Amino acid sequence: MTVWVQAGDDLILAVRLTPGASKAAIGGVWTDEKGAQWLSARVTAVPEKGRANGALIALLGKYLDWPKGAISLESGDSNRLKRLRIRGGAQPRLIATIEKQVELT
Template sequence: MTVYAQSGDDLLLSIRLTPGSAKEEIGGGWTDAHGAHWLSARVRAVPEKGKANGALIALLAKQLDWSKGAILLESGDTNRLKRLRIIGGGSALARLTALLENWVEQT
């Protein structure tokens, strides 16, 4: 199950976010009705005024050991399904994809 794609030097990541969760975590995969694959993530922040999106970016930055400023929300501002761009992620493709694949395999 692939939840990422390389775009030049960047990495595009598909995430299904659950805001207002009891804990913050990344792990597990989800497939939508069209067969697209998404990485599951949960954050404590509520989905108002971009708080949940900011919490997701902070969580990803911490877990990937990546700069928060280099993770951008491409789409899904007010939707659970989000696409994020990890700037420069293509240069660390092997390390990042190993982490992403481990997260997808979690239940």
């Protein structure tokens, strides 16, 4: 299993977010009770009024070197488990960058 799926020219990325962390970071995989894998991410923002979601999108944009305007929340607005759409992200360079973050533990 992988933390992403291709949807046309886009990628759908599964992320488990930890808000209110001491430092922002992406890396590693969290596996749920059903065996689904989620990319682990931590942000310093608190989970109030969409702040943590906005911080996650900004962090992904930075790590992936991708415009944050091309990253949107598909599901999980008020949940730790989120699915994000990366428009135009079905490119080998971007997929390789995500896979590298998955390998970090």
